[in-house]
Amino acid sequence: MSEVRAQDQAAYDAHAVRAEFPVLMQSLEKGLRPVYLDSGASAQKPRAVIAKEREVEEQYFANAYRGRYSFGARIDDELEGARTKIAEFLNAASSSQIVFTPGATAGLNMVAFGWGRRFVQAGDEILTTLMEHHANLVPWQQLARERQAILRFIPLTSDGRLDSERLGEVLNERTKIVAVCGMSNVLGTVNPIAELVRRAHQFGACVVVDGAQSVPHLTTDVQQTPMDFLCFSGHKLYGPTGVGVIYGRSERLEEMDPILFGGHMIERVWPDHSTWAAPPARFEAGTLPIVQAIALGAAIDWIRQHGLDRIHRHEQSLLRDLTTRMQSLPGMTIYGPDTPHKGAIVSFRIAGLHPEDLAAMLDRRAVFTRHGHHCTMPLHDLLGVSATTRVSLGAYNTTEDLDALLEAVQFAFQKLRPTQRA
Amino acid sequence: MKLNELLEEYEELSDWGEQCDFLIDLGRDLPPLPEEDHTDCNIVHGCQSRVWLTTELDAAMDPPTVKIQADSDALIVKGLIAVLLAAYAEKTPVDILETDITGLFERMGLHRQLSSSRRNGLYGMVERIRSFAARSLSASVRTVP
Numbered sequence: 001m002s003e004v005r006a007q008d009q010a011a012y013d014a015h016a017v018r019a020e021f022p023v024l025m026q027s028l029e030k031g032l033r034p035v036y037l038d039s040g041a042s043a044q045k046p047r048a049v050i051a052k053e054r055e056v057e058e059q060y061f062a063n064a065y066r067g068r069y070s071f072g073a074r075i076d077d078e079l080e081g082a083r084t085k086i087a088e089f090l091n092a093a094s095s096s097q098i099v100f101t102p103g104a105t106a107g108l109n110m111v112a113f114g115w116g117r118r119f120v121q122a123g124d125e126i127l128t129t130l131m132e133h134h135a136n137l138v139p140w141q142q143l144a145r146e147r148q149a150i151l152r153f154i155p156l157t158s159d160g161r162l163d164s165e166r167l168g169e170v171l172n173e174r175t176k177i178v179a180v181c182g183m184s185n186v187l188g189t190v191n192p193i194a195e196l197v198r199r200a201h202q203f204g205a206c207v208v209v210d211g212a213q214s215v216p217h218l219t220t221d222v223q224q225t226p227m228d229f230l231c232f233s234g235h236k237l238y239g240p241t242g243v244g245v246i247y248g249r250s251e252r253l254e255e256m257d258p259i260l261f262g263g264h265m266i267e268r269v270w271p272d273h274s275t276w277a278a279p280p281a282r283f284e285a286g287t288l289p290i291v292q293a294i295a296l297g298a299a300i301d302w303i304r305q306h307g308l309d310r311i312h313r314h315e316q317s318l319l320r321d322l323t324t325r326m327q328s329l330p331g332m333t334i335y336g337p338d339t340p341h342k343g344a345i346v347s348f349r350i351a352g353l354h355p356e357d358l359a360a361m362l363d364r365r366a367v368f369t370r371h372g373h374h375c376t377m378p379l380h381d382l383l384g385v386s387a388t389t390r391v392s393l394g395a396y397n398t399t400e401d402l403d404a405l406l407e408a409v410q411f412a413f414q415k416l417r418p419t420q421r422a
Numbered sequence: 423m424k425l426n427e428l429l430e431e432y433e434e435l436s437d438w439g440e441q442c443d444f445l446i447d448l449g450r451d452l453p454p455l456p457e458e459d460h461t462d463c464n465i466v467h468g469c470q471s472r473v474w475l476t477t478e479l480d481a482a483m484d485p486p487t488v489k490i491q492a493d494s495d496a497l498i499v500k501g502l503i504a505v506l507l508a509a510y511a512e513k514t515p516v517d518i519l520e521t522d523i524t525g526l527f528e529r530m531g532l533h534r535q536l537s538s539s540r541r542n543g544l545y546g547m548v549e550r551i552r553s554f555a556a557r558s559l560s561a562s563v564r565t566v567p
Contacts, residue, residue, distance in 0.1 A: 354496035356471040357446075364439055386472055386495070415446065416497060 012314045017306065018396040020046040032366035035404040040185055040213060040345055040392030041370050042235045045299070049239060052298035056291045064290050065264055065281075075290060082297025083280075089300045090230070090247055091221040097253060099280040100293050103244035104212040105135040107231030108179075110246060110283060111208050112139035115229070115256040116177055119206070122148035124176040127205070129154045129162060129191075130382050131184040134375040136210040140179055149176070156382070159337040160187040167199060175205040182214025182230075186374050186390065187336030188319075188345030190218065194225045201226075206252065212236055216394075217315060217343045219308055228252045234292060238395070239299035243292035246283065253279035260285040303395075311395045315344035318393050322346055322402050329409065335383055344393035347374070350409070353416050355389040361412035362389075367405050423448070425508040432530060441531070445501030452500045452507075455493035466546040471496035473503065473543030477554040485514050488555055492547065502535055502544055506551075515555035523548055 018024055021044045024034055036044060056078065062071035064079050080095065087095040101107040120126065126140045130153050144151045152170045155163040162180070171178070178200040183190050193209055200207045211220060211232035222230060229252060233244040248256065258265055258276060265285040267275040276282045303311065320339050323346060326332055331351030336342055349355065355371035362369050370390045373380045380386060391405065423431075428448075435441045459476050466473040475492045490510055492503045509526055510518055527533045535544055 354471060356496040357498050360442060360498050364442065415443065418450075 012306075012310045014314060014396065014398045018398060020048070020302075021396050022047060022050070024396060028366050033404075035365075035367040035401045035408075037391045037393065037397070037401065037405060038368050038370045039216075039236070039394030039397075040390060042241070043216065043238045043394050044396065045238055045240065046302050048302045049295050049299045052295045053240060053291050056294050061291065063287055075294075078294045078297070079288070079290060082294050082300075085297045085300045086245055086247075089220075089304065090215075091223050092247055093223060094250070096278070096280055097222075097247055097250055099246040099248065099253070099283045100288050101231070101244040101246055101283075102242060102289065103235075104210065104231045104233040105244075107233075107244050107246040108136050108208070108210060109139045110259055111229045111231065111248075111256070112143045112179075113259045114283070115206065115252065116140075116143045117147065118255070118257050120144075120147045120149045120176045123174065124149045125152050125170075125172070125174045126150070126177045126179065127152050127154060127170055127175050127200075128179045129181070130156060130378045131160065131187055131189060131376065132179070132181055132379075133185050133210065133212065134377070135212070136179055136181055136208075137378070140177070150174075154180070157337075159341075160184070160189050160335060161337050161341055162189075162191055162196075164192060164195060167196075171199060171203060171205070173203050175200065175203050177206050177208060179208040179210070181210040181212070182220070183217060183343045183345075184336070184379075185213045185345065186347045186376050186379055186388065188342035188347070189337055190214065190341060190343055193227060197225055197227050213343065213345070217308075217312055219312070222247055222249075234296040234299065237296070237299055238302060239296035240289075240292035242289040243296050245296075248279070250279075253283075256283070258282050258285065262286050306395065314395065315393045315397070318397055318399070318402060319344045319346070321399070322391065322393075322405075325402065325406055335388060345390060346392075347388040347390045349385060349388055350413075352418070353412060355387040357416050358389050358409075358412050361415055362405070362408045365404065365408035365411055367408040369405075423451075423504070423508060425511065428505065428508050429530070438531075442498065445505075446497050447501070448504035449494075449497040449500030449502075452493070452504045453491070455491050459491065460493065466543045466550060471499045471543055473499065473547050475547050475550055477551060479515075479558050483512075486558075487512050487514050488518055488551070488558065490551060494543065499543060502532065503547070505530070505532075506544070506547065510551065515558040518555040519552060519559070 023044050024036060028034060060071045060074040062075050064075050083095045083098045086098045126144055126149055128140055140151060154170055155166040157163045178196060180191055180196060182193055197207045206228045208229040209227045211230045215232040216237045228249050230247040235241040262285040265277055265282050267277045323339055332348060334346055334348045359369055359371040372387050374390055435444055455474055460474050464474045464476055466475055471494055473492060473494045478489050479486045480489045490507055494500045494503060509521055
């Protein structure tokens with residue numbers, strides 16, 4: 001087993017992968033190379049994705065589903081091709097289960113107010129967690145307020161995992177929706193979605209997975225793990241901004257109301273009322289982010305060419321290395337579970353160094369990290385800190401990136417520690 | 423440090439690295455805000471760091487000036503606060519409302535730090551100081567017999 005893994009890792013050439021990302025191959029001021037450690041916010045794009053966007057714009061751009069001329073037909077083929085690639089990537093049974101959205105946030109709102117508003121009644125319960133990104137919390141708060149439903153939270157363990165043993169305390173026949181992230185954008189925690197789906201379905205609850213962080217790092221199989229909805233964005237998946245996806249089980253999509261109305265989503269319009277087209281068109285009112293959606297297909301091709309499993313193993317190997325090296329730094333607190341339970345995210349604080357100061361110092365070494373509450377205020381309240389620094393890894397990160405980060409942290413120590421007053 | 427001295431020193435610095443070190447030093451020298459003033463009431467919420475701020479009218483001065491004290495949990499933000507305090511030092515409410523802080527930060531190449539979307543608390547701090555000045559002004563107008 002370990003031999004097989006060693007072989008796979010040897011076969012994954014992170015430097016060659018990195019070389020496919022023009023933005024990372026630049027030389028910055030003072031000859032510094034960009035060390036990009038913020039893929040959790042947005043991933044960089046490989047040349048293949050940039051080329052695809054360019055190809056569409058330069059060779060055959062037209063609006064989709066409207067023109068019978070050759071450009072229009074080509075666009076339709078490309079767009080449906082991208083939809084099919086996404087369906088295959090998730091192992092969805094049909095590409096008609098793939099809805100293009102403007103992003104993960106839009107998708108979650110569409111599910112909350114398209115499906116949730118229709119089925120959640122007063123006194124019903126919506127079950128979520130305190131590790132959710134605001135995009136998978138605030139829409140449910142709003143829905144609960146509107147429907148007089150009750151928002152409940154799955155208890156967390158002290159190391160930031162969902163406490164499965166206590167799931168029974170909050171999951172019951174009143175639970176209508178279970179909305180959980182596949183992977184926490186702060187703690188990195190990988191949640192047991194299969195178990196949640198199984199137990200939630202025993203009560204007939206609808207499981208909505210925020211896959212913004214999990215889909216780019218972990219294989220998602222929507223048939224093996226029959227979640228009801230999965231939302232994610234393209235730009236964290238090495239694709240363009242402005243496009244995202246809702247995957248929905250066919251019967252769920254069928255019963256979901258549209259929340260945006262207009263062109264393309266209708267079947268027939270009369271002066272005083274209209275009927276809706278079948279999914280996915282029902283949820284794609286107006287002109288789609290055509291170029292971005294097609295290029296998202298190219299991003300999926302790129303990932304499959306390298307293998308998401310191999311990318312995952314590479315990231316996990318870097319994560320273990322990084323965790324070990326960071327734990328040896330004085331005053332270091334890393335939030336979240338140990339590496340077997342998490343994906344390629346390390347959120348931390350160093351005693352005496354404010355995350356904003358630290359981020360500024362790292363930036364001076366061209367080490368790009370994120371700091372703040374990462375759109376998870378309730379989680380930061382729970383952790384008892386106002387802000388953390390987050391390192392998130394992607395397919396293109398290398399051991400040299402970790403070296404640069406550690407060197408930059410030393411630089412920050414020198415500059416910011418009180419004894420270093422000039 | 424007086425604003426003109428501060429600017430003179432700052433403008434001799436050649437790059438962001440040196441400017442950043444300078445701000446950190448300013449931050450370290452910022453007069454401490456009394457511990458009892460680090461209250462929720464005095465906090466200016468930022469996304470990435472927190473700022474505590476107190477403002478009072480110093481009636482011992484004629485005309486009265488606005489006395490401002492502030493602190494942040496981040497050193498660089500403390501440095502930016504020091505710049506703000508230098509710009510507002512010993513000013514009357516009218517002078518405060520007439521001070522072009524945006525222009526000053528633009529001149530220092532720090533205007534991004536002031537944007538409302540940056541949310542480091544600095545923008546909220548300027549807003550709060552200005553509204554205090556405006557309130558003091560309307561209160562003093564009303565008390566004129």
